[in-house]
Every structure is written in C-alpha cells, then in structure tokens.
Amino acid sequence: MDFEISKEHKLTIEVVRSFAEKEFKPEIARKYDREERFPWEIHRKAAQQGFVRPHWREEYGGQGADFITTVLVVEELCRADSTLGQAIHTAQFGSELINMYGNEEQKRKYLPKIASGEWTSSGAATEPARGSDITMLDTTAQRNGNYYIINGRKTFISNAPISQFAVVLCQTNPQLKHRGQSLIIVERGTPGYETTTLHGKLGIRASETGELIFNNVKVPVENLVGQENQGFYYFLNFLNLGRVEVSAEALGMAQGALERALSYAKERVCFGQKIINFQVWQHRLVDAATQLEAARLLVYRAAYYVDKYRNQPRIPPEVTSMVSMAKIFTTRTAIHVIDEALQVFGGYGYFEEFDIERRYRDIRITDIYEGTTEINRNIVASYLIGK
Ligand SMILES: Cc1cc2nc3c(=O)[nH]c(=O)nc-3n(C[C@H](O)[C@H](O)[C@H](O)COP(=O)(O)OP(=O)(O)OC[C@H]3O[C@@H](n4cnc5c(N)ncnc54)[C@H](O)[C@@H]3O)c2cc1C
Structure with missing residues (x-):
C-alpha cells in the first residue's frame, strides 16, 4: 500500500x-x-x-x-x-x-x-422520456444494407450545440431491450441531424447543453462502435471512468471553495476579531477539510482500480460499486462543503465578487449527471445484496 x-x-x-x-x-x-x-x-x-x-x-x-x-x-x-x-x-x-x-x-x-482541442464531442444516452432508466430507448437505428437509419431525439446532451460528432446510444433491436442497443457515431452536417441549445441552467453554464434530433439520418455501418447490440454494456463500462471524473470535478470545486473560505476567514473581522478565531468556524472548516480528505481517498482508490481494469472487456462489479460509492460520497460532501464555504462569506458569498456563488451553482450537477446519487446507491445496493 x-x-x-x-x-x-x-x-x-x-x-x-x-x-x-x-x-x-x-x-x-x-x-x-x-x-x-x-x-x-x-x-x-x-x-x-x-x-x-x-x-x-x-x-x-x-x-x-x-x-x-x-x-x-x-x-x-x-x-x-x-x-x-x-x-x-x-x-x-x-x-x-x-x-x-x-x-x-x-x-x-x-x-x-x-x-488537440480542435474538436469537441458528445456522448448521448439521455432522452426526453428516459434518463436514469435507459434499458429501453426511443431513438432507433434500423439497419438498411450498409447504412443505419436513425430516428429519435436525445436531450440534456453536453456540447450538443458545438460538438463535431456524437456517439449515440440507439436501439438497434427493440425486442431485445438493453441487449439490443448499439453505439453509433453521427457527424455534424449529416443530413437530417440537427442540434439545439438549451438555455437557463443553474450552473456549469460555460458547458453548452442541448438536444440532438435525428430525422431519417443515414449513417454508414462503419460508424458502429464495437459490436452491434453491445452498446448498453459499453456505456455502463464507460460510466465507470466518467463517474470517477465527475467525483474529481466535485472534489476540485469544493477544495477551491474551502481554500477561499479559509483565506477570507483569516481576514474578515467581526466583533473585534477575525472569523477564523471563532472556534465554531475552526471546527466547521476542520470538518469540511476532513470530509474532503476522505472523499479524495475514495476517488483516488476508485481511479486506481478503474485504471487497472479499463482495458479489459468488463470492469468487475466490485470496482463499479467502489466507483459509485466514491461518486455518492464525494458529490454530496462537496455540495455541503461549498455551502459551508459560502456561509463563511456571509452576504458577500451571495454575490459574484468572491466566486463562491458560482461554485455553489456549478457543484449541484455533479449529484445528477452520469447517474444520480439514487441510481448510484442502487448500484451499490445490488452489489452488497449480491444481485
Ligand atoms: C447539464 C446536464 C448535462 C448532461 N449531459 C449529458 C450528456 O452529455 N449525455 C447524456 O446522455 N446525458 C446527459 N445528462 C443527463 C443526465 O445524465 C440525466 O439528467 C440523469 O441521468 C437523470 O435523468 P433524468 O434527468 O431523466 O431524471 P429521472 O430519471 O427522471 O429521475 C428523476 C429523479 O428520480 C430519481 N430516480 C429515478 N429512478 C430511481 C430509482 N430507481 N430509485 C430511486 N430514485 C430514482 C432520480 O434519482 C431523480 O432524482 C445531462 C444532464 C444535465 C442536467
């Protein structure tokens, strides 16, 4: 060790x-x-x-x-x-x-x-009627000779308005449900493929989000990623990496907030003394730092195991469970730590000047995308119960 x-x-x-x-x-x-x-x-x-x-x-x-x-x-x-x-x-x-x-x-x-940063991309699973549960999709890809014909709509897709291509999870065989899904690359400019922009997000507003709309989009079979009808399993494996990365986002956002709160507490004077001298704030900041340190250990450990297994056909369930635990704990902890940090700033934290209000808005997504906390709890529960 x-x-x-x-x-x-x-x-x-x-x-x-x-x-x-x-x-x-x-x-x-x-x-x-x-x-x-x-x-x-x-x-x-x-x-x-x-x-x-x-x-x-x-x-x-x-x-x-x-x-x-x-x-x-x-x-x-x-x-x-x-x-x-x-x-x-x-x-x-x-x-x-x-x-x-x-x-x-x-x-x-x-x-x-x-x-190289020349292009950006999208990964699209979520649909208007299907978010947490993607075991059946409304976006279909029908094989027609050397092409797939894609119809449907994906929503809440990161980079949709600016991505050069999207890797889209499609239903290739509706009878087989999740066993009949495939990943297909669709390039911007393909006839029938359109994207929209969704405005008004709470946070992460520099990451553009939108919809992908497919209207009889003809895509060559060469754009199939991996094997046909294996897309659902590929996507779940891929989420192991994504969930560790989202945990790292949360960890970083909260660490930065804690550091800003600490420096502010050392400067701001109330009742004739620095805020940092109030023991209640020392304890609350110590708790925040301790929780973040615990989160960091979970994230790095999950990253280590994901790295070990990421090139294998299947990431083992104990690693998937470890990843979900890291995401549950880190994102919920980070939301709490940033809330604590904002409180240190009092009214100033509520305005944009100290950038804590932006972190307060930005952090909230980490508990939602790439599997909500509830879905990640379900994953850990399945592993613990032995389903
Ligand atoms: C800004 C942003 C960017 C995103 N980027 C992408 C992207 O690039 N690609 C992509 O494919 N998706 C993306 N998403 C979608 C995101 O992954 C989904 O929003 C998320 O998976 C939840 O799906 P939903 O919104 O349909 O909520 P729902 O599935 O409708 O869930 C609603 C609530 O019910 C709870 N719930 C659902 N099922 C259960 C259950 N079995 N047990 C307990 N509770 C349950 C959920 O946890 C949630 O609290 C993005 C979302 C946002 C907001």
Whole structure:
C-alpha cells in the first residue's frame, strides 16, 4: 500500500496549477457563465498543454499516462475555477467510448482532434422520456444494407450545440431491450441531424447543453462502435471512468471553495476579531477539510482500480460499486462543503465578487449527471445484496 503521490503526478498538479493561475481569470469565467458560452480559446490552450485525456495513447493525441493523471488534471482545473474547469473537462465527453471500443480507423480519425482541442464531442444516452432508466430507448437505428437509419431525439446532451460528432446510444433491436442497443457515431452536417441549445441552467453554464434530433439520418455501418447490440454494456463500462471524473470535478470545486473560505476567514473581522478565531468556524472548516480528505481517498482508490481494469472487456462489479460509492460520497460532501464555504462569506458569498456563488451553482450537477446519487446507491445496493 502506497499513499505517496508519485513525482510524475506531483508534476502534473504543478503544471495544471500554474496554467490555471495564469489563464483562469475570475472575470473571464463570469463572462462565459453569464453568456452561456464555451471557452474555446482557453480550452485549446489547455489541450496544447496535454490536459485533454492524458491517459490516451500518444498516437491518439494522449500522453500514454495512467488514468489517475487524468483525474488529477480534472480535480486541479476545477479547483482553480469550477465553471472553466468543468467546461474544459467535459468538452471531450463521449470520445472515451471510441478510445475504449472503437476500431483503429475511428480512433485515428476522431481522438487526435479531440485531444488537440480542435474538436469537441458528445456522448448521448439521455432522452426526453428516459434518463436514469435507459434499458429501453426511443431513438432507433434500423439497419438498411450498409447504412443505419436513425430516428429519435436525445436531450440534456453536453456540447450538443458545438460538438463535431456524437456517439449515440440507439436501439438497434427493440425486442431485445438493453441487449439490443448499439453505439453509433453521427457527424455534424449529416443530413437530417440537427442540434439545439438549451438555455437557463443553474450552473456549469460555460458547458453548452442541448438536444440532438435525428430525422431519417443515414449513417454508414462503419460508424458502429464495437459490436452491434453491445452498446448498453459499453456505456455502463464507460460510466465507470466518467463517474470517477465527475467525483474529481466535485472534489476540485469544493477544495477551491474551502481554500477561499479559509483565506477570507483569516481576514474578515467581526466583533473585534477575525472569523477564523471563532472556534465554531475552526471546527466547521476542520470538518469540511476532513470530509474532503476522505472523499479524495475514495476517488483516488476508485481511479486506481478503474485504471487497472479499463482495458479489459468488463470492469468487475466490485470496482463499479467502489466507483459509485466514491461518486455518492464525494458529490454530496462537496455540495455541503461549498455551502459551508459560502456561509463563511456571509452576504458577500451571495454575490459574484468572491466566486463562491458560482461554485455553489456549478457543484449541484455533479449529484445528477452520469447517474444520480439514487441510481448510484442502487448500484451499490445490488452489489452488497449480491444481485
Ligand atoms: C447539464 C446536464 C448535462 C448532461 N449531459 C449529458 C450528456 O452529455 N449525455 C447524456 O446522455 N446525458 C446527459 N445528462 C443527463 C443526465 O445524465 C440525466 O439528467 C440523469 O441521468 C437523470 O435523468 P433524468 O434527468 O431523466 O431524471 P429521472 O430519471 O427522471 O429521475 C428523476 C429523479 O428520480 C430519481 N430516480 C429515478 N429512478 C430511481 C430509482 N430507481 N430509485 C430511486 N430514485 C430514482 C432520480 O434519482 C431523480 O432524482 C445531462 C444532464 C444535465 C442536467
């Protein structure tokens, strides 16, 4: 057992930290948040530094690093700024499915452009009537000779308005329910494929969200990812990585909030003394720091095991359960820690000046996307009960 962070990982943290200190200006983050726009320029700079999927192999634009490196990058980006960090991290969503299950040609075509920041992508499972339960889908892909004809609609899709392609979970055989689903790559510009933008999110507003609409979209069979009718299983495996990454987002956002609260508490004077001198605040901040440290151990451990099994056909159920535990604990803890941090700032925390209100809004999604806390509890329960 080794709890030491390696030299390489420490270096990764330092590099991301110095990049974020230079590039993540609060006024820039507020602007993208206000305008609900993706920060292309900063994203491309981050990608040039190798912050997009460092665990991908070098021939696909990665650095051949381990998955823990990716997790540390996500944590550090979100620690520096919740809005910019989350948007930059999420820009590649769905591409991991190609890295995990795509063929050589697909990997060479799509992954380098994602890693370089030139393109962004979407991964689409959720539909208007199907979110937590995707065991049956309304979006269908019917085989017709060398093509699939796709019809349906996906909603709440990250990067929908700006992604060059989407990896779409479709029902290829409705009789087989989840055993009859497949992943198909659909490129922007394909006739019949349209995207919309959904406005008015509570937080993560620099990550653009929208719908994908498929109206008799004709896609060559070469765009099938992996085997036909295996898509549901691929998607569940992929969520193991995604859930650890969302946990890292939450960890970073909360860590950054705690640090800001600590410095504010050392400055703000009430009743003739600094807030930090009130024992109640010392204890509340200690509790927050302790809870985050516990969350960090869960996240790093889950990342370690996911890294170990991610190239195998199936990630073992004990690892999936570990991942869900990490996401449940970390996201709920982070929501609480940011709430505590905001309280330290009093009324100032309620305004945008100290960027705590933005973190307070941004953190909330981590408990919802890539499986709500309730769904993750169901996963752990199945494992514990032995279903
Ligand atoms: C900003 C944003 C970005 C997103 N990005 C993507 C994306 O890129 N790709 C994608 O495919 N999806 C994406 N999603 C969708 C997200 O994953 C879903 O919103 C989420 O899985 C929940 O589905 P739902 O919204 O339909 O809620 P529902 O499934 O309708 O659930 C409603 C409530 O019921 C609870 N519930 C449901 N079933 C159970 C049960 N069995 N036991 C106990 N409680 C239950 C849920 O936990 C939740 O609290 C995104 C969502 C948002 C908001």
